[in-house]
Amino acid sequence: VQAFRQEAEMLARLDHPNLPKVIDYFSEGNNQYLVMEFVEGQTLTQRFLQNRGPLAEQLVLRWADQLCMVLDYLHRQSPPIIFRDLKPDNIMVRNDGEIKLIDFGIARHFKAGQSKDTQAFGTLGYAPPEQHGKGQTDQRSDIYALGATLHFLLTGRDPSEEPFNFVRVRAVN
Secondary structure, eight states, rough: EEEEEHHHHHHHOOOOOTSEEEEEEEEEEEEEEEEEOOOOOEEEHHHHHHTTTTTOOOHHHHHHHHHHHHHHHTTSSSEEEEOOOOGGGGGEETTTOOOOEEETTEEEEEOOOSOOSSSSSSSSSSSGGGGGTTSOOOHHHHHHHHHHHHHHHHHHTTTTSSSSSSOOOHOOO
């Protein structure tokens, strides 16, 4: 319940075009509810599957630009917000082509001075080594996950098959 409240309060304070707006949150019985903007569209995973393979470079670059802007916004918060689960499943593409970063379930504020995170979280292949209990996640962790996401969209190569090993994009596509 406390983790849910922290996520809800963090999200309610954020205001960026590439983030869904949180309108309200509440608890009822043993359930917690987050009321937020409805994002009509598909995840990048769904777009990838619909395309049956790698996506067009110009399209991926357009999304990359938007992702860089929203990560910059999150990382400039005080304290910085580290998303920690950037992957195609957590990025919605609206019908107009704009993206929304969704699912802040394991996002956290950066805690200066810590040597590692309290718990290891993240998706194998997209999460950097430090996110698997080796160190503290910071802004660079999100940048790593952004690179893994873009690599997947451009190559179709699942990063969980050989974590931390990325072949040159042009060698695959």
